[in-house]
Amino acid sequence: MGLLRECIEIWRFLFGTPKSAKAIVFYAEYEGSYPSFEGVIRELVENRRQPITYITSDPTDSILTLNDPLIHTFCLKALLPSFMVLMNSKVVVLTLVGLNLHDIKRSVKDVRYVYLFHSIHSCNAVYEFGAFEHYDSVLCVGRHHVDELKKQEELYGFKKKALVEAGYYRIERIHEAYRKYAQAHSDSPKQKPTVLFAPSWEDNFVLENYAEQIVRALRDADYEVVVRLHPESRRRFPEWIEAFAKKFVDDPGFRLEQLVTTDDSLFRADVLITDWSGIAPEYAYGTERPVLFLDGVPKKINNDRFEELEIDPVEFSLRQEIGVVLPVDALDDAATYVGEILTRREEFRERILESRAKNIFHFNESSAIGASHILELIGEETE
Secondary structure: HHHHHHHHHHHHHHHHHOHHOOEEEEEEEEHHHHHHHHHHHHHHHHHHHOEEEEOOOOOHHHHHOOOOOEEEEEEEEOOOHHHHOOOOEEEEEEEEOOOOOOOOOOOOOEHHHHHHOOOOOOOEEEEEEEEOOOOHHHHHOOOOOHHHHHHHHHHOOOOOOEEEEEEOOOHHHHHHHHHHHHHOOOOOOOOOOOEEOOOHHHHHHHHHHHHHHHHHHHHOOOOOEEEEEHHHHHHHHHHHHHHHHHHHHOOOOEEEEEEEEOOOOHHHHOOOEOOOOOOHHHHHHHHOOOOOEEEEEOOOOOOOHHHHHHHOHHHHHHHHHEEEEHHHHHHHHHHHHHHHHHHHHHHHHHHHHHHHHHHOOOOOOOHHHHHHHHHOOOOOOOO
């Protein structure tokens, strides 16, 4: 996308967009950000009839072709930092961490910045130090986010933010979609259980070191296996992926999912195997089925000061609440672990429901809560 085109986009925003639509701006780094925004946007647009602006830095983002008079879409990348620092909207909503720490800075105008989580994981360990310092409001997923952010404010003198007990739309969406999927397939039970292996992408460590061993152990036990790649894995490690796929090209019980366009593999899977990926609580809380966690793989720690808060990251305790741990030196026994989990499905379902109630605010109400807070910030919320 050329600079001339981006200049035209900025002109269109400044002079071709209604003032009411410019009051609330959503910014997405790439197309995959939209699922995090979807619930709040639908609540604002469909239920509150509030126009919005949606800016994406992904020229292939499908939202750019959306034909909705209440959603005004723009694509900016090279000129985005300059545009953002001069923006004169009332509220900007992002899933971007590190506001003001990197390329994207706060506007010099009086703009309120709202952070919307794209994971339930700790906001202290997974993200860099000070990642949320420059936000005005944070739509917290659960009590752990509130406790961590408050402790950061007390310990480091960070500015006080509005910590909204909002919840997490993505899990709500998965839960509703899975309920419909299960109803639609209730008369056609599967012949074999399906195991979904979906690790993190960082450095391709887990895939390179353990994927083949896990797949072979499960296929030897005649489980159907789906390996779901993170979009970053596909972009960063194409040669490894091509070589890996060739090893199982003739196996009808194996499928490599490179393009994550739907959640069907989550719905089909009877068990998920992963490392420290945020897909674990989304799968468990959304489908109410258990997770087999790899133990002995690198944790996702991007803040080496996280222990100063003396609060254990929620992803550490979750492992015992929603699943079972599989040591990496016992991967040849992966099928045995899966079999044991499957015999205890109802026990795990009850534990998962308890964990979800403890760790997620206001299940199925997050979109309305988030939209109401945003409207309050622009002075449009009414009783």
